[in-house]
Each structure stands twice: as C-alpha cells, then as structure tokens.
Amino acid sequence: MHPPTETPPIGVAACACLTPFGDAPATVAALLADRRALALTPVLGRDGGDAVPLALLSPMDETLPPRWLPDLHSLALHLPAAPWGHARTPVVVTSSNFGVGSLYAFTRDHDTRHLAHGTPFATVDFLRREFGWGEHVTVFSHACVTAHLGLLHATRLLHAGLADRVLVFSFDFVSPFVAGGFHSLKILNGTFPAPYAARETGAIGLGDGAAFAVLTRDATPFRLEAQSLHNEMAHFTANRPDGAGFDTCAVALAHAARGRRVWVKGHGTGTLEAGRIEATAFARHFPAAPLVSWKGSLGHTLGSCGLVELALALAALSAPAPKIPGTVGTTGPCFTDTVALAPFAADTFDAAVLASNAFGGAHAALLLTHA
Amino acid sequence: MTDPLIARLKLLIVETLKLDDVRPEDIPDDEPLFGSPRFGLDSIDALELVVRLEKEFGVKIGSSEESRLALASVNALAAFIRSHASTA
Amino acid sequence: MLERFIHHLRVELPPDDETADAARIRLREKFPRQAVRRMTHLGLLVGSALDGLALGPDDALVYASTFAETCALEDFLTSFPAASPLLFQTSIHPSAVQQVLIGRQQPLARLWPLAGRARLVEQALLTALLETSPRVALVGGEERGTWMLAHAMASPRSFAFAALLTPDPTYALGRLSFTPENPAPPAAPCPSLEIFAQALATHQSLAWRGAGGTWVLSWS
Numbered sequence: 001m002h003p004p005t006e007t008p009p010i011g012v013a014a015c016a017c018l019t020p021f022g023d024a025p026a027t028v029a030a031l032l033a034d035r036r037a038l039a040l041t042p043v044l045g046r047d048g049g050d051a052v053p054l055a056l057l058s059p060m061d062e063t064l065p066p067r068w069l070p071d072l073h074s075l076a077l078h079l080p081a082a083p084w085g086h087a088r089t090p091v092v093v094t095s096s097n098f099g100v101g102s103l104y105a106f107t108r109d110h111d112t113r114h115l116a117h118g119t120p121f122a123t124v125d126f127l128r129r130e131f132g133w134g135e136h137v138t139v140f141s142h143a144c145v146t147a148h149l150g151l152l153h154a155t156r157l158l159h160a161g162l163a164d165r166v167l168v169f170s171f172d173f174v175s176p177f178v179a180g181g182f183h184s185l186k187i188l189n190g191t192f193p194a195p196y197a198a199r200e201t202g203a204i205g206l207g208d209g210a211a212f213a214v215l216t217r218d219a220t221p222f223r224l225e226a227q228s229l230h231n232e233m234a235h236f237t238a239n240r241p242d243g244a245g246f247d248t249c250a251v252a253l254a255h256a257a258r259g260r261r262v263w264v265k266g267h268g269t270g271t272l273e274a275g276r277i278e279a280t281a282f283a284r285h286f287p288a289a290p291l292v293s294w295k296g297s298l299g300h301t302l303g304s305c306g307l308v309e310l311a312l313a314l315a316a317l318s319a320p321a322p323k324i325p326g327t328v329g330t331t332g333p334c335f336t337d338t339v340a341l342a343p344f345a346a347d348t349f350d351a352a353v354l355a356s357n358a359f360g361g362a363h364a365a366l367l368l369t370h371a
Numbered sequence: 372m373t374d375p376l377i378a379r380l381k382l383l384i385v386e387t388l389k390l391d392d393v394r395p396e397d398i399p400d401d402e403p404l405f406g407s408p409r410f411g412l413d414s415i416d417a418l419e420l421v422v423r424l425e426k427e428f429g430v431k432i433g434s435s436e437e438s439r440l441a442l443a444s445v446n447a448l449a450a451f452i453r454s455h456a457s458t459a
Numbered sequence: 460m461l462e463r464f465i466h467h468l469r470v471e472l473p474p475d476d477e478t479a480d481a482a483r484i485r486l487r488e489k490f491p492r493q494a495v496r497r498m499t500h501l502g503l504l505v506g507s508a509l510d511g512l513a514l515g516p517d518d519a520l521v522y523a524s525t526f527a528e529t530c531a532l533e534d535f536l537t538s539f540p541a542a543s544p545l546l547f548q549t550s551i552h553p554s555a556v557q558q559v560l561i562g563r564q565q566p567l568a569r570l571w572p573l574a575g576r577a578r579l580v581e582q583a584l585l586t587a588l589l590e591t592s593p594r595v596a597l598v599g600g601e602e603r604g605t606w607m608l609a610h611a612m613a614s615p616r617s618f619a620f621a622a623l624l625t626p627d628p629t630y631a632l633g634r635l636s637f638t639p640e641n642p643a644p645p646a647a648p649c650p651s652l653e654i655f656a657q658a659l660a661t662h663q664s665l666a667w668r669g670a671g672g673t674w675v676l677s678w679s
Contacts, residue, residue, distance in 0.1 A: 044540060087643035087671035096551070098574075103612075107536045115610050120552075120574035121525055122612075135646065136670065138582045139575040141552045149571060156589040160461075162639055162671065180539060181547030185418055186435040201434045231567040233560040236415060236548050245566075272436070359548065360557040362570065389496045411493025418544040426541055 010155045011220030013165065017211035017311035018075045019298050020055045024315035031325030032343050036297045038192060038205040043183045044176045052179060052188045055207035055299040060174050062105035066117050068173040075210050076131055084167050085134030090157065094140045094150035094170040096303030099123040101175025145356050147306030148364030152227045154215045171210035172302040179206055185237065193270025194330040195293035196279045196339045202272035207299025211307035222314055225367040226256035232361025239277055239361050246281035249365040253353050254285040256367050260351040262286055263324055265309055267357040268293025269300045279335040286353065290340035296329025306356040306364060313352055313368060322346035376449050387423045388416050400445050417442045428456040460638045461588040463624035464631035467512045470660035471504040471619040479530065494562040499531055499549055501602035502558035504619035509559055512596060512623055519569040519592040520556060522599065523583035523652060525576045527552045529604035529613040556598060568592050578649045581669045587624055588637055595624045599652050620656045633678040643671035
C-alpha cells in the first residue's frame with residue numbers, strides 16, 4: 001500500500017526567494033560557482049559567544065523596526081498584483097521563528113517596542129498592515145517542514161474551490177534566540193556543514209531566508225505533481241534509526257514519480273545520523289537520482305527552507321541551459337554514491353523530489369514536474 | 372570510599388534532570404546513562420546535563436558526538452572532566 | 460458544504476492558579492513516568508485532553524495555539540547565555556502535541572500546527588475540514604504565562620481541548636460545518652480559542668461568518 005499523496009497537480013504561477021546571495025537566479029549562480037554564504041559569526045551576536053557558521057542578510061541583533069522588514073519588502077515587490085488576503089486570494093504564512101528575535105532583544109534592552117513583533121500573530125498582523133493584506137491569512141508553524149504545510153494547505157484550498165489563487169509566504173531570520181538554541185544542541189558548532197559527508201563530526205549552519213509561491217489551478221510551466229507528509233513521533237531530535245520515517249514520504253513520491261527521470265533535493269543540514277538515514281532512504285527509493293543539498297552554502301533557513309529551496313530549484317530549471325547546483329561544502333566520501341557534489345545538467349531529468357524534515361521526526365516532500 | 376567527583380556528578384544528574392524518584396546512589400558508575408530503559412534518559416537530557424557540567428566544571432564539549440562519548444557512563448564522565456576541567 | 464462530526468470530546472479547564480507542578484501531580488498517572496518530568500503545563504493539559512483517544516498512523520491532527528509554550532519560552536530566554544537545550548526544544552511549536560505523541564510513540568499521517576489569533580479557530584477548523592484522513596483530531600490550548608502575560612503576550616488562562624472529527628454522524632456528539640458563499644459575506648468576529656474550548660465543554664452552539672462562508676457548531 002502506498003501512503004496517500006495529494007493529487008491532482010497544482011500549478012506554480014510565481015515563485016521567488018531571497019538569500020544572502022540575493023534573489024533566486026543570483027543564488028543559483030552562486031551555488032553553481034561553489035560559493036558559500038556561511039561565515040563564522042559569534043553565536044549570540046553582539047553578546048559574543050562561540051563562532052558558528054551563519055549566513056545573514058544583516059547583523060542578527062534585532063533592530064527597530066525589525067531587521068527582516070526591509071528584506072521582506074524587497075521580496076514582496078515581486079509579488080504578482082492581487083488583493084492578497086481576500087476571500088478568493090488568501091495568504092498562508094509559514095515560519096518557524098517569526099519575530100522571536102525581537103523577544104530576545106526585549107530581554108536584553110527592555111525596550112517594549114520590540115514586543116510588537118514578539119509573537120507569531122503580532123508579526124503576521126504587522127506584515128498584513130505593511131503589505132496591505134486582508135484578513136484571510138492563515139499561519140502555520142511546524143519547524144522546518146512549515147513551508148510544505150503551507151503549500152499543501154494552499155493546494156487543498158484551490159482544489160476545494162475555496163480560492164482562485166493562494167499566496168504562500170515564508171520567512172525565517174536567524175537571531176541569538178535561535179542560534180543559541182541550536183548551539184546548545186551541539187549541532188551548530190565551529191565546523192562548517194558538509195551535507196551527506198561521512199565524517200566524524202556533524203554540524204549545521206543557519207541562514208536567513210524568505211520566499212513566496214503563488215499556487216493556481218491554471219496550467220503553468222511547472223507543477224507540484226504530488227505532496228506527502230508524515231510525522232514519526234519517535235523522538236524530538238532524532239529519527240527512527242531504521243529510516244521508516246524517511247521511507248514513508250519517499251515511497252509515496254516514488255509511486256507518483258513512476259516513469260520519470262528524477263533528481264532529489266534533500267533536507268541535508270549536515271548532521272550525521274539524519275543525513276545518513278536520509279541519503280540511504282533516497283538511494284533506496286530513487287537509486288538513479290542524484291541527491292543534492294544546498295544548506296552547506298546557505299545554511300538551514302528553518303521554516304522557510306522548503307519554499308526557499310523550491311524557488312531555487314525553479315530558478316535553476318528556468319535558466320537557458322539549466323544546471324542543478326551540487327552539494328556545496330561537501331567533499332567525499334559520502335554516505336551514498338548518489339550524492340552529487342558537482343553541478344549537473346538538468347536536461348536529462350523531467351522531475352525533482354524536494355524534501356524537508358523537522359524536529360519530532362516530521363517529514364515533507366513534493367514532486368516537482370515540468371508541464 | 373566514594374569518589375567525591377562521582378558523588379557530585381550523580382547529584383547533578385538527579386537535580387538537573389529532575390529525577391525525583393531516583394537517589395544519586397542508585398545511579399551505577401559504569402553502565403550506560405542515556406538510551407537505557409532504566410532511567411529513561413535520552414540525548415536531550417544528555418545535552419541539558421552538558422550545559423550544567425560546562426558551567427560547574429569549566430569543561431567544553433564541542434559537538435553532539437563528543438557529548439555522546441563523554442556521557443557514556445558516570446565513570447566516563449568523571450574521566451572526561453578530570454582530563455578537561457579547569458575547576459574539577 | 461464541508462462538515463464533520465464530533466466524537467471523543469474532552470476539555471481541560473483547570474483553575475487559573477494551577478501551576479505546571481500541580482498539573483504534573485494531578486495528571487501524572489496519564490503519562491509514562493519518565494516522560495512526565497519534562498512535560499510543560501500545556502503538554503500535560505493537551506495530553507489529558509487526548510487521553511482515551513487512540514490515534515493511528517493514517518490519522519491527522521490539527522493543533523491550534525496562539526501563544527503555545529509560553530513558560531518554556533520565558534524560561535529559555537532566562538537561561539541565556541548558557542541556553543538550555545531542553546527549553547529550546549520544548550519552546551518550539553507544536554511541542555505540546557509532540558510531548559504527548561512522542562511519549563506514546565504514535566506516528567501520524569499529518570500534523571497541522573497553527574498559530575495566529577483573531578481567526579485562529581476557523582482557520583484550524585477549515586484545515587480539519589479539508590483533511591483527507593477520515594479521522595482528524597482537533598486539538599487546541601494555551602498555558603498561563605508569567606512575565607509575558609504582563610505584556611499581553613501570553614494567555615491569562617490555561618486550557619486544552621481535543622475532539623475527534625470524522626465523516627460519520629453515527630452516535631456523534633455534535634457537528635461542525637462550513638458553507639462557502641459566493642460572494643463571500645462580510646466576516647463577523649470569530650470565537651477565540653478560549654471561547655471555543657468553553658463551547659465544547661458546555662455543548663454550546665456557535666455560528667459565525669468568516670473565511671468566505673458560514674460556520675456552525677451544533678450538538679446532537
């Protein structure tokens with residue numbers, strides 16, 4: 001039996017992202033050139049601490065107004081014009097951290113103005129006013145699979161006939177709150193991440209990221225052909241060692257991808273055990289598919305990673321001579337032979353599996369196809 | 372005679388991890404602390420203990436792999452602290 | 460029209476002054492002994508609300524909370540510069556549900572954690588009504604904050620609820636429905652999460668307009 005996936009397909013009318021390298025095309029160009037956005041940065045910002053790999057759009061100490069506001073405005077300039085947040089054109093906001101950096105800043109400088117952005121609802125209400133969105137704004141927050149939830153919910157709204165177009169808007173900006181937290185888990189340390197590398201010490205990087213997608217029932221050049229989610233609920237910070245959690249989504253999409261020539265963009269943060277289990281699972285279900293992760297360059301953009309990396313995949317595929325960036329930051333040996341270290345031509349493939357995972361053994365994946 | 376460092380570590384384990392129904396002397400010196408069903412302690416507990424140990428003994432544990440080795444047992448932890456600590 | 464029927468309903472409405480430690484003593488028999496020491500007040504209340512509701516790997520769960528793990532958030536911020544990994548982990552939405560289901564080792568097909576405030580209830584309900592799984596657990600709750608409450612960034616009350624929603628009207632306790640309208644009617648205020656929890660507890664019917672249609676909560 002194959003676990004259920006969401007079908008029929010849904011169209012991607014628009015998709016864009018912002019990383020420290022710039023927009024999606026600029027970021028893809030940087031990845032193709034093997035450049036790394038991560039740099040060693042004090043984990044607590046101006047409060048110091050160990051140096052850890054972070055990829056930031058601006059210094060992470062929170063400001064007033066919040067440091068992410070100009071960047072989100074910059075991204076929002078590329079939104080297709082529509083009465084976003086109205087009944088037929090709703091918005092789905094996805095983030096893991098929202099304005100939690102402002103909460104941290106308040107505990108440091110006691111400026112109560114930070115509190116206007118300190119909770120998810122306050123952050124989203126603030127963005128609604130900034131962007132002129134209506135009240136039809138749904139907010140999801142499920143750590144690093146959040147963007148996938150937003151895409152699936154948008155898909156369901158469209159297929160139920162409850163919307164004509166849906167905007168999924170996703171962002172996560174690093175703060176001492178988040179960096180300090182991952183540092184306490186000992187996975188954000190002084191080592192740069194090397195996703196899927198079979199080495200002795202695992203390490204992640206964190207990065208700022210923001211992205212949006214507009215989904216539609218209309219025919220578009222690229223489609224989300226299938227989407228799959230699963231929650232292991234085995235442990236907060238570890239996966240089932242037998243890989244069953246990864247298998248669940250992979251099996252579902254392998255079924256949907258039958259007959260297609262697939263490449264895989266995995267989660268690949270740079271942790272050892274999860275990276276090994278993930279690479280092995282994808283090699284098992286997609287043995288001919290090259291596996292890449294871009295977090296060795298951009299860092300992990302947390303709740304926004306699913307949508308940031310979808311935007312990058314689409315930008316790579318839309319280039320005149322499309323090439324898929326390899327796994328920047330990683331040298332061999334790797335957990336499996338399927339890990340692609342270098343860029344490869346996209347023209348021999350007609351579909352991509354894009355996957356993300358999160359705390360609690362949450363898994364999400366989608367099948368992206370060319371029309 | 373009880374090693375004072377071992378005794379202190381067992382007390383820290385009980386206090387830090389809120390093991391209200393465990394006496395420090397019930398914790399074995401040389402058995403796995405984490406991942407065994409006896410106390411139900413997992414990797415998050417281990418990391419929480421690491422924070423406390425770093426503060427109390429001035430040790431530094433850099434990665435999750437290093438913490439797994441250092442916290443393999445109370446004896447292993449005591450040996451790690453003796454070889455790394457500034458205040459042990 | 461989208462509709463589902465309510466089965467297994469449980470609501471936790473503890474006294475305002477109940478602390479996490481008091482909840483731990485009151486509810487500890489419902490949880491694995493070794494897990495309860497790390498559970499938050501919200502996790503304990505959500506777990507109590509889910510008590511008796513067996514979930515399976517093909518089921519979905521929709522979880523709504525405006526403020527989520529307030530006390531873990533407060534305590535994590537206080538733990539800096541030696542940040543607590545346990546408090547960091549616990550502060551991340553949807554920790555309360557994960558505390559319970561990881562304790563049970565219970566996988567799910569899909570977990571939908573929502574944040575938000577003004578229209579959170581109808582957004583959670585719509586997420587549940589659009590679910591493809593026949594069985595959807597609708598869960599919500601808050602825990603009372605301390606210093607964050609003083610800044611209106613936490614709930615003044617702790618509560619939690621859990622209801623099982625299915626397409627089957629047989630022996631149902633109640634019914635939830637959404638009827639879209641075109642053009643969309645002007646929205647009326649949406650019940651707050653706390654009002655919704657109280658309505659579930661007292662079997663009070665609710666009706667309002669929002670999300671482009673009409674919502675009705677009614678009882679058998």
